[in-house]
Amino acid sequence: KDDIWLVDFYAPWCGHCKKLEPVWNEVGTEMRNMGSPVKVGKMDATSFSSIASEFGVRGYPTIKLLKGDLAYNYRGPRTKDDIIEFANRVAGPLIRPLPSQHMFEHVQKRHRVLFVYVGGESPLKEKYIEVASELIVYTYFFSASEDVLPEYVTLPELPAVMVFKDGTYFVYDEYEDGDLSSWINRERFQGYLHVDGFTLYELGDTGKLVAIAVIDDKNSSVEHTRLKSIIQEVARDYRDHFHRDFQFGHMDGNDYINSLLMDDLTIPTIVVLNTSNQQYFLPDRHIESTEDMVQFINNILDGTAEAQGGDGLLQRIKRIIYDAKSTIVSVFKSSPLLGCFLFGLPLGVISIMCYGICTADTEGEVFEHEGAKKESGDRELTDEGSEEEQEEENNGKYTELSDGELKQKDIMEKKKD
Numbered sequence: 001k002d003d004i005w006l007v008d009f010y011a012p013w014c015g016h017c018k019k020l021e022p023v024w025n026e027v028g029t030e031m032r033n034m035g036s037p038v039k040v041g042k043m044d045a046t047s048f049s050s051i052a053s054e055f056g057v058r059g060y061p062t063i064k065l066l067k068g069d070l071a072y073n074y075r076g077p078r079t080k081d082d083i084i085e086f087a088n089r090v091a092g093p094l095i096r097p098l099p100s101q102h103m104f105e106h107v108q109k110r111h112r113v114l115f116v117y118v119g120g121e122s123p124l125k126e127k128y129i130e131v132a133s134e135l136i137v138y139t140y141f142f143s144a145s146e147d148v149l150p151e152y153v154t155l156p157e158l159p160a161v162m163v164f165k166d167g168t169y170f171v172y173d174e175y176e177d178g179d180l181s182s183w184i185n186r187e188r189f190q191g192y193l194h195v196d197g198f199t200l201y202e203l204g205d206t207g208k209l210v211a212i213a214v215i216d217d218k219n220s221s222v223e224h225t226r227l228k229s230i231i232q233e234v235a236r237d238y239r240d241h242f243h244r245d246f247q248f249g250h251m252d253g254n255d256y257i258n259s260l261l262m263d264d265l266t267i268p269t270i271v272v273l274n275t276s277n278q279q280y281f282l283p284d285r286h287i288e289s290t291e292d293m294v295q296f297i298n299n300i301l302d303g304t305a306e307a308q309g310g311d312g313l314l315q316r317i318k319r320i321i322y323d324a325k326s327t328i329v330s331v332f333k334s335s336p337l338l339g340c341f342l343f344g345l346p347l348g349v350i351s352i353m354c355y356g357i358c359t360a361d362t363e364g365e366v367f368e369h370e371g372a373k374k375e376s377g378d379r380e381l382t383d384e385g386s387e388e389e390q391e392e393e394n395n396g397k398y399t400e401l402s403d404g405e406l407k408q409k410d411i412m413e414k415k416k417d
Contacts, residue, residue: 004067006031006087008042009052011060019078020061026080031087038065038087065090072137077198089140094132098144105150107142108164113188117143119159124180128161131181138202139188163187166236177244186244192235193249197256203247204275211297213250214257215268224268231270233290234297242297246272261309272300279307 008024010017028040045052045060055064055071063074065087072090076082095117098104108114117128125143132141146158153162153169161172161180170187177183186206193199195212203210211234213227228250235248251257254267261280265271270293272281283296284305299305 001066001068004038004065004091006038006040006063006065006083009045009055009057009060009062009064010042011046012044014060017061023078023080023083027083027087030080030084036088036091038091067091070133075137075202086137090136094129094136094141096140096142098142098148101148101150104144104148107140111140112165112190113139114164115139115141115184115187116149116162116164117141117159118146118149118155118162122159124159124161127180131184134181135184135188139184166191189247191239191243191248192232193247195249195251199249200260200273200275206247207276208247209245209300210247210249210273210275211270211293212248212257212273213268213270214254214265215250215252217252219268227268227270227287230287230290230293234293237290238294245301246297270296272297274307278311279309281305281307 006027008017008020010020024040024042031038031040043051045057045062055066057064061078063078063083065072065074067090074083074086076086098107098116117125119125128141135141146155149155155162155171161184163170163172163184165187172180172183174180186208189203189206195203195210200210211231213231215224215228231248231250234242254265257271258264260273260278261271270283270287274280281296281300283292285292287293287296296305
């Protein structure tokens with residue numbers, strides 16, 4: 001606990017862990033070469049399951065930075081540069097001071113999103129430090145005096161918390177923006193992003209709807225460029241109207257979005273995702289201009305736009321079927337022989353079993369029917385005998401009876417008739 005450790009909790013059989021291993025070795029080498037106080041290690045979580053459980057390891061690989069009594073989860077891309085930046089950010093002080101304008105300009109060039117506290121000791125500063133301890137895994141937190149800020153910055157009052165991004169700045173307002181933690185969590189992204197699967201996962205924590213232009217980055221046609229420009233203009237010009245509820249960006253290709261929506265979207269197109277409940281919205285008409293996009297967003301906000309998808313029971317069943325189908329198709333595409341073996345062998349065994357069961361039942365029914373028939377025939381021969389034997393037996397019975405008994409029997413038979 002006296003040292004700062006960056007640890008990879010892994011499992012020997014995990015494919016993602018094996019893929020991370022060479023990257024992890026590079027991280028360790030570079031951290032050592034740069035003289036970082038962070039020590040890099042890895043632990044087989046299957047051999048030391050009690051320790052892994054103590055640190056809350058749920059899956060593999062799990063990357064954590066251990067600093068005193070605190071353990072910070074890494075949730076970013078598994079690249080060398082991103083992991084090293086995470087380690088340096090979390091290992092350093094929660095609040096980094098900016099003593100001069102030169103230092104402020106230097107930091108602003110390095111970071112696309114920058115949170116700054118301005119002022120002296122206050123309840124707001126205490127809250128700022130508390131939020132920083134929670135969200136340091138995502139972004140940097142700084143403090144500065146008012147004279148260090150750029151000349152274009154004007155503050156209505158002190159103390160204040162600000163975010164610098166998208167070429168401008170925004171000041172936190174407790175009455176309009178609510179809780180400071182929620183505000184920082186929403187504002188830690190730029191107004192417009194290049195969205196991928198990992199970014200969508202992170203945006204789920206903000207509670208925002210995500211408006212995406214699904215395009216092909218390699219396609220420079222007018223339609224692809226136009227839709228991307230429309231989203232960028234809305235993000236920039238209508239920030240005050242939509243930034244609390246919407247995140248804007250574009251996505252390259254429709255493979256990921258198709259798997260998310262369980263549908264084949266023709267690109268270029270625009271889709272709005274609700275990452276909290278897996279609902280999505282598609283425009284009911286072609287988006288020709290910024291005004292059309294604004295109208296589409298307003299329809300979503302006032303509830304007139306039709307929501308599709310969701311996380312209901314039918315959608316979950318559909319998701320299971322879609323995922324199973326996608327898995328089978330991907331296996332056959334990547335390795336047809338492996339696909340035939342994996343799916344053909346079980347199907348063949350099941351078919352043979354079914355055939356054997358059906359055949360056994362049919363033969364059993366035939367044998368049972370023939371046995372019953374034979375038993376019935378034997379019973380007729382043994383119990384009843386031939387017609388002649390029955391007639392002789394009846395005649396013999398009549399001769400053995402007396403005349404009175406015969407007369408009485410005739411009367412009974414007539415009554416019976």
